[in-house]
Amino acid sequence: MTRLNSDSATAVREAAQKRPAHLHENRELRVGLFGNPNTGKTTLFNRLCGLRAKTANFPGVTAEARVGHCASERHTPVAFEIIDLPGIYRLTLEVPESRVCRDIVQGSALYQRPDAVLIVVDATNLPRNLLLVGELLAQGLPTVVALNMIDLAQRRGLTIDAAELSRQIGCPVIPTMARKGTGVAEIKSALIGAVTDCTTSREAAEEHSSLESLAAIASNPARLEEWADRAVAASVGGTDAVGEASDTVTERLDKAFTHPVLGLLIFAGVMAGLFTVIFQMATIPMDFIESLFGALGNWVSTTLPPGAINDLLAQGVIGGVGATVVFLPQICLLFFLISLLEDTGYLARAAFVMDRIMCRFGLPGQAFVPLLSSHACALPGIMSAKLIPDRHDRLATILVAPFMSCSARVPVYVLLTSLLFRDRPWLAGLAFFGCYLLGAAAGLISAFIARRTILRGRSRPMVLELPSYKMPALRTALWATLDRGLVFLKNAGTIILAISVVLWWLSAYPHTDPPQEAVQMRHQASEVMPTDPQAAKALNVQANRLEASNATRESYAGRLGRIIQPVFAPLGYDWQLTVGVLTSFAAREVFVATMSILLTGDEDADVSEDSGLIDRIRGATRDDGTTPVFTAATSASVLVFFVLAMQCLSTLVVTRRETGSWKWAGLQLGYMSVLAWVAAFITYQGLTLMGVS
Amino acid sequence: MNTTVIENQSQLQLRETDPPMAISDSVNQPSAEPIAISLTQLNRGQSATFHRADLRCEDCDMLNAMGMTDRCQLKICKIGDPWIVQVKSTRIGLAKSLAQRIFVLPPMLRP
Numbered sequence: 185m186t187r188l189n190s191d192s193a194t195a196v197r198e199a200a201q202k203r204p205a206h207l208h209e210n211r212e213l214r215v216g217l218f219g220n221p222n223t224g225k226t227t228l229f230n231r232l233c234g235l236r237a238k239t240a241n242f243p244g245v246t247a248e249a250r251v252g253h254c255a256s257e258r259h260t261p262v263a264f265e266i267i268d269l270p271g272i273y274r275l276t277l278e279v280p281e282s283r284v285c286r287d288i289v290q291g292s293a294l295y296q297r298p299d300a301v302l303i304v305v306d307a308t309n310l311p312r313n314l315l316l317v318g319e320l321l322a323q324g325l326p327t328v329v330a331l332n333m334i335d336l337a338q339r340r341g342l343t344i345d346a347a348e349l350s351r352q353i354g355c356p357v358i359p360t361m362a363r364k365g366t367g368v369a370e371i372k373s374a375l376i377g378a379v380t381d382c383t384t385s386r387e388a389a390e391e392h393s394s395l396e397s398l399a400a401i402a403s404n405p406a407r408l409e410e411w412a413d414r415a416v417a418a419s420v421g422g423t424d425a426v427g428e429a430s431d432t433v434t435e436r437l438d439k440a441f442t443h444p445v446l447g448l449l450i451f452a453g454v455m456a457g458l459f460t461v462i463f464q465m466a467t468i469p470m471d472f473i474e475s476l477f478g479a480l481g482n483w484v485s486t487t488l489p490p491g492a493i494n495d496l497l498a499q500g501v502i503g504g505v506g507a508t509v510v511f512l513p514q515i516c517l518l519f520f521l522i523s524l525l526e527d528t529g530y531l532a533r534a535a536f537v538m539d540r541i542m543c544r545f546g547l548p549g550q551a552f553v554p555l556l557s558s559h560a561c562a563l564p565g566i567m568s569a570k571l572i573p574d575r576h577d578r579l580a581t582i583l584v585a586p587f588m589s590c591s592a593r594v595p596v597y598v599l600l601t602s603l604l605f606r607d608r609p610w611l612a613g614l615a616f617f618g619c620y621l622l623g624a625a626a627g628l629i630s631a632f633i634a635r636r637t638i639l640r641g642r643s644r645p646m647v648l649e650l651p652s653y654k655m656p657a658l659r660t661a662l663w664a665t666l667d668r669g670l671v672f673l674k675n676a677g678t679i680i681l682a683i684s685v686v687l688w689w690l691s692a693y694p695h696t697d698p699p700q701e702a703v704q705m706r707h708q709a710s711e712v713m714p715t716d717p718q719a720a721k722a723l724n725v726q727a728n729r730l731e732a733s734n735a736t737r738e739s740y741a742g743r744l745g746r747i748i749q750p751v752f753a754p755l756g757y758d759w760q761l762t763v764g765v766l767t768s769f770a771a772r773e774v775f776v777a778t779m780s781i782l783l784t785g786d787e788d789a790d791v792s793e794d795s796g797l798i799d800r801i802r803g804a805t806r807d808d809g810t811t812p813v814f815t816a817a818t819s820a821s822v823l824v825f826f827v828l829a830m831q832c833l834s835t836l837v838v839t840r841r842e843t844g845s846w847k848w849a850g851l852q853l854g855y856m857s858v859l860a861w862v863a864a865f866i867t868y869q870g871l872t873l874m875g876v877s
Numbered sequence: 878m879n880t881t882v883i884e885n886q887s888q889l890q891l892r893e894t895d896p897p898m899a900i901s902d903s904v905n906q907p908s909a910e911p912i913a914i915s916l917t918q919l920n921r922g923q924s925a926t927f928h929r930a931d932l933r934c935e936d937c938d939m940l941n942a943m944g945m946t947d948r949c950q951l952k953i954c955k956i957g958d959p960w961i962v963q964v965k966s967t968r969i970g971l972a973k974s975l976a977q978r979i980f981v982l983p984p985m986l987r988p
Binding site for chain 2: 311312315409435438444536539540647650
């Protein structure tokens with residue numbers, strides 16, 4: 185409360201001087217979207233902005249927000265820039281989310297003050313939600329309140345007089361049903377009205393409690409509560425009417441989902457089911473994308489004249505990007521299903537199930553969210569770890585977050601589990617789930633070690649609001665999927681494209697003369713062509729293989745791989761796999777593109793068969809021409825290596841930024857790399873000893 | 878209301894597994910006042926009034942922001958780790974170690 189106490193009066197005075205704010209023809213109306221967690225804030229944001237939104241990080245902090253654009257439906261449209269801020273309970277709490285919201289609404293630090301504030305409140309929980317409204321109103325900005333979930337409140341028997349509530353709190357109150365899109369147009373109009381007619385909310389506020397007194401009220405928790413209760417009493421007909429209904433279904437579900445044994449079994453079942461569905465359902469779109477890129481590559485290579493440009497486009501660009509984009513369906517499915525799960529309210533319960541486990545490893549319950557986020561990408565995971573108040577808890581979470589299997593690993597897991605278990609999708613699905621388990625287990629054990637050595641101390645107990653169970657909103661899940669899918673595609677079109685081109689160049693240059701053996705074969709083929717065309721074709725195919733193998737071996741990539749290969753030899757890797765692993769240190773998903781470029785230069789080998797990427801890689805051989813690059817033992821070894829290794833430059837940079845020191849980033853890289861090498865070594869040598877090849 | 882007595886003693890039986898901390902806290906309190914007991918000593922379905930939380934400031938602030946304010950009514954929805962309490966229409970999950978340090982006033986007998 186300290187900060188608001190000292191700053192509120194000044195902020196209000198300044199705000200009053202700056203106002204009235206004007207709508208400028210060439211400037212968007214900047215609106216900060218605030219609200220308690222679980223009020224349907226993001227659903228409303230999606231309704232307002234739809235596809236015109238992107239995820240952004242605030243500079244200098246870890247909280248993530250989405251920025252979207254929309255326009256009013258009036259005769260002369262007004263453009264809005266809506267900033268979906270993190271859900272907060274109170275503006276004055278000393279937690280990172282509240283700090284960001286506070287800085288933005290006050291226009292301090294690096295932030296530009298919004299022109300208006302839109303607060304989403306849960307109609308079924310007005311007394312608590314209005315506390316935040318009171319704090320934000322005290323900031324003196326034009327404000328509109330979206331009274332969301334009004335339908336749920338009605339079903340619970342509540343009757344809320346929005347006009348009276350508006351009169352009580354001194355700003356427009358718009359009843360909304362974000363899931364159905366009801367009230368969205370009215371919100372836009374109210375925002376324009378609040379900014380244009382700047383005296384409206386001020387006059388109304390002064391009628392009941394002036395801006396100055398609102399600031400005073402906001403700075404006193406007891407008075408703020410009284411203010412909220414009074415507004416509720418006047419507009420709802422008494423606070424006692426709010427939320428008294430007991431829900432036996434909710435209690436039964438809570439009991440099951442948070443049960444020490446049953447809850448854990450349910451969680452394991454849900455996760456296993458989730459990944460099996462991803463594996464099974466993604467096959468069709470994956471095949472389609474693969475054939476699409478294959479056809480595109482063929483078209484380019486046959487249309488353009490032979491040469492470097494042709495090779496660059498067909499192999500470097502289309503081949504490299506296609507090999508990564510093919511995994512887009514799986515990534516989209518993962519985010520879609522996680523979003524659906526989150527929307528049901530189940531994940532909050534799962535957090536407690538996981539808390540019991542994580543506490544034993546020295547991690548706080550709050551680490552569940554960063555670690556779960558890390559399953560999508562370690563970057564937001566590490567960044568959201570800033571929400572953990574205790575420094576040692578936070579550092580431990582950051583250090584182990586990259587162990588969680590991120591979406592960049594998905595293409596590698598798919599490739600390797602498919603190589604391991606051909607035509608046995610259930611086993612592949614199990615292995616896929618096993619990778620996630622192994623990563624999580626390695627992270628937890630590492631946290632346990634860290635909390636007993638370099639980061640001694642106890643973790644903080646968990647407290648979490650449990651949202652109501654509800655049917656998930658498909659639209660919200662689809663938008664979340666689209667958002668993450670676009671981020672992945674953007675990566676594929678920028679970083680991965682650049683790395684693919686570089687890798688193609690490294691593997692295609694310098695051009696070398698064909699080996700003598702291949703020249704002889706071609707000579708023989710031309711001689712036998714008139715009498716035995718089949719034999720001639722076979723000789724040419726063999727010559728092609730020799731030439732491709734020789735070209736790759738003598739390329740820059742081949743030379744580099746051979747230099748470093750002895751380090752990876754105990755893990756069963758040849759120089760080609762070594763190159764794949766090395767290039768993956770920039771970004772994991774590049775591995776698939778690298779393998780595609782390095783191993784499938786043998787274009788004619790499978791031309792009459794299904795030339796799918798996985799089949800082509802499965803058929804690739806080492807320099808001896810007979811030993812597969814990916815034996816069962818090698819595939820398992822590479823899989824284990826990728827589960828545990830720290831192969832993401834961006835993650836290291838973010839770790840450095842969040843911990844404030846390269847020491848922790850270096851420790852993360854060193855520890856994970858060594859652990860990955862040792863685990864992969866044990867896997868390969870163990871399987872080899874058992875006779876698995 | 879000069880005399881305040883716990884409404885139903887049988888409902889407020891202390892479980893043997895609970896720590897004695899809350900009991901010792903209540904020993905020196907005047908008999909006319911309701912006895913503050915740990916949240917974990919309540920049974921499922923019981924209601925009580927929030928009294929205090931012996932927690933770090935940040936945890937207290939968070940509980941307060943979630944609606945667990947001075948003298949608010951709360952209802953035990955689930956016992957065992959996590960404890961689930963309902964404050965107005967908000968369901969809050971509490972880790973056991975946290976719930977043990979939250980003290981409540983059990984319901985009083987009507988005069």
